[in-house]
Amino acid sequence: MNKKAKILIVDDEPDALDIFGRHLGQSYQIDTSNSAANALTKLDNKNYDIVLSDVVMPGKDGLELLKIIKDRWPATSVLMISGKSSIEKAVEAMKIGADDFIEKPVEDLDILKIKIDKVLKEKEQQKEIKRLKNIVATSFDKGKIIGNSPAIQNVLKLARRVAPLDTTVLLTGETGVGKDLLAETIYKNSRRRENEFVSVNCGGLTENLLESMLFGHRKGAFTDAIREKTGYFQEANHGTLFLNEIAETSQNFQIKLLRTLEKKVIRKVGGDRDIQVDVRVIAATNKDIKEEVEKGNFRKDLYYRLNVFQIDIPPLRKRVEDIRLLANYFIEIFSKKYQKHDLKISDKVMNILISHDWSGNVRELKNAMEHAVAITQNDVISTKDMPDYLIESSEELAVENLSNLLNCDYPEAKDKFEKKYLKHILSKNNGKVAQAAKDAKIKRQNLYTKFKKHNIDVDDYR
Numbered sequence: 110m111n112k113k114a115k116i117l118i119v120d121d122e123p124d125a126l127d128i129f130g131r132h133l134g135q136s137y138q139i140d141t142s143n144s145a146a147n148a149l150t151k152l153d154n155k156n157y158d159i160v161l162s163d164v165v166m167p168g169k170d171g172l173e174l175l176k177i178i179k180d181r182w183p184a185t186s187v188l189m190i191s192g193k194s195s196i197e198k199a200v201e202a203m204k205i206g207a208d209d210f211i212e213k214p215v216e217d218l219d220i221l222k223i224k225i226d227k228v229l230k231e232k233e234q235q236k237e238i239k240r241l242k243n244i245v246a247t248s249f250d251k252g253k254i255i256g257n258s259p260a261i262q263n264v265l266k267l268a269r270r271v272a273p274l275d276t277t278v279l280l281t282g283e284t285g286v287g288k289d290l291l292a293e294t295i296y297k298n299s300r301r302r303e304n305e306f307v308s309v310n311c312g313g314l315t316e317n318l319l320e321s322m323l324f325g326h327r328k329g330a331f332t333d334a335i336r337e338k339t340g341y342f343q344e345a346n347h348g349t350l351f352l353n354e355i356a357e358t359s360q361n362f363q364i365k366l367l368r369t370l371e372k373k374v375i376r377k378v379g380g381d382r383d384i385q386v387d388v389r390v391i392a393a394t395n396k397d398i399k400e401e402v403e404k405g406n407f408r409k410d411l412y413y414r415l416n417v418f419q420i421d422i423p424p425l426r427k428r429v430e431d432i433r434l435l436a437n438y439f440i441e442i443f444s445k446k447y448q449k450h451d452l453k454i455s456d457k458v459m460n461i462l463i464s465h466d467w468s469g470n471v472r473e474l475k476n477a478m479e480h481a482v483a484i485t486q487n488d489v490i491s492t493k494d495m496p497d498y499l500i501e502s503s504e505e506l507a508v509e510n511l512s513n514l515l516n517c518d519y520p521e522a523k524d525k526f527e528k529k530y531l532k533h534i535l536s537k538n539n540g541k542v543a544q545a546a547k548d549a550k551i552k553r554q555n556l557y558t559k560f561k562k563h564n565i566d567v568d569d570y571r
Contacts, residue, residue: 114138114229115155119148119162119174120190129161132218133225145169149177157185159228161221163213164191164198172202179206186228190215252294254287255438256431259568260423264291271418272298277370279415280393282422285472288393289353291422296349301389304348307341312354316362321378323350324365330379342375342386349389355415356394356401360408367411390415425467425474430536432463435471439478440490447482454490456537461492461499463536528563531556540567 115138118129126141133139140155142148146168148160160178164171175187189210191199199210208228215221249269254261271278272295280288289308296306311319317331325340341350358366369375370390374383392415394401401407425432436454444452454462458481467473477496485494492500517525530549538544546553560567 114158114225115140116159116161116225117142117148117151117157119143119145119160119166119171121163121166125163125190128218129215129221133222136222137225145171145174148174152178152182152185157182158232159186159188159208159225161188161190161225164189164202164210170198172198172205175202175205175207186232188224188228250294250297252297253290254294255435256428257434258428258430260428261431264420264422265294267418267420268295269298271295271420273300274418275300275389276417277389277415278391278417279398279419280391280422281398281419282393282395283424283468283470284395285470286422286424287471288395288422289351291420292349292351292353292391292393295391296351296389299349299389301348305345306349306351307345308351308353309341310353312357316359317378319358320362320365324369324375324377325380326378327380330377334379337377340375340377342369342388343384345388347387349391352390352392354394355392356396356398356407360406363408363411367408367414370411370414425470429463430540432467432474433459433536435474436462436478439475440482443479443482446479449482449485451488452482452485452490453488455492458490458492458495459537460533461495463533465499527559528565531559531563531565535565535567542567 114136116133117140118126118133119142120126120129121143123143126143130139130141140151140157142151145162145166148162151157152160160174162171162174171189175189178185178187186208187202187206189199189202189207190213191202191210192213199207199212202210208231209224211221211224249265249272251265254265256262268291278292278295280291282288292308293306296302309319309322314322321330321334321338321340323340323342325338325343326334328334328337352366369386372383373386373388375386376383398407398412398416402409402412425435436459440452440454444450462474462477469476477499480496481490481494485491487494534545534549535542538548542553542556546556549556551559559565
């Protein structure tokens with residue numbers, strides 16, 4: 110590092126330039142200059158790590174040179190050399206921004222080298238700190254979103270793109286897919302993460318109550334308004350407001366929300382003046398919002414205002430390969446809650462989890478795993494620990510699948526079973542073909558041939 114450092118020595122005394130140049134030239138790339146004016150010319154044409162300058166010089170002195178360097182080349186460090194008669198100027202130089210000063214005559218040139226190395230080390234540390242800050246700033250925190258499937262990775266890819274853009278976002282997907290978690294993840298990776306994140310579920314709230322909650326109200330605005338209330342838009346000022354189940358709101362409320370989004374102002378219930386707000390809005394719905402627009406239930410202009418960037422979160426049945434990961438994650442969480450450690454899931458239970466259609470999505474799986482962890486009395490979760498409806502539905506599905514196979518001719522039944530079996534062993538082994546081959550007692554090459562035959566992509570299970 111030091112041998113590559115470029116240092117410009119500025120002094121009007123030729124002997125000083127010669128001595129400093131010869132001594133420091135063993136370790137650094139050295140250029141010399143006999144005046145501030147000449148030094149500025151060199152600085153215009155070359156980047157230097159450090160300028161080593163005398164304070165007292167004819168023409169522009171060292172202090173004037175220092176001010177110009179700090180103004181035009183702030184990344185360049187400056188060490189000032191000062192005689193005893195100019196100690197006051199040395200102190201002034203430190204106030205202007207000199208990194209250090211050395212008293213003349215410099216009897217021990219090794220001390221000069223030590224000071225230079227110290228400055229270079231500090232510069233290197235600052236670069237590293239800046240590099241690490243950039244890594245933190247550009248890294249993406251997945252938060253509580255669990256999954257390695259291509260479907261969920263695509264969702265995270267979109268979230269990573271939109272998080273820093275500060276635009277409105279519309280999240281769509283069935284109930285229980287994790288729209289609230291994704292909204293919080295976008296917020297945590299945004300420029301507003303140091304300010305408030307406020308979440309509101311618009312479903313089930315009357316128009317008046319929702320308006321009061323979001324915009325606030327003045328004292329006496331209605332019967333129960335015994336004091337003035339600050340709304341969630343003001344609470345989330347400079348932060349993010351998450352409006353879940355936005356399609357459940359009334360047309361009248363939608364007009365007021367549209368005005369807020371367009372003009373960036375709110376008016377409290379019973380108020381007579383606009384209040385400026387700076388809020389990023391993330392909205393979500395489990396309905397087909399385009400269909401709601403066509404039916405006249407949701408304003409088209411508000412839809413376009415919210416749908417600047419849309420992310421559709423897939424249902425759990427379309428990311429089956431994540432079920433094993435999610436189930437084990439929930440077991441770990443609830444094991445701590447119920448103080449039951451080293452719990453595992455039996456293969457039979459895992460097969461049931463993988464084959465279930467999960468109409469309630471991740472939320473349903475989470476509730477099922479909490480139920481199992483809470484009631485189990487063993488180290489391995491078995492079918493008796495699972496909610497009854499899961500066991501019943503798996504048995505019905507098994508009968509239905511068998512019935513479907515029995516109604517096929519032999520080649521078709523064999524083909525369907527083989528494809529289902531291959532997907533099962535891949536999911537069971539998280540896409541690890543070697544382990545899947547071992548479990549199935551099939552040569553790995555034969556497995557690859559069968560995967561190709563059934564158009565199965567192994568990466569979908571990793």
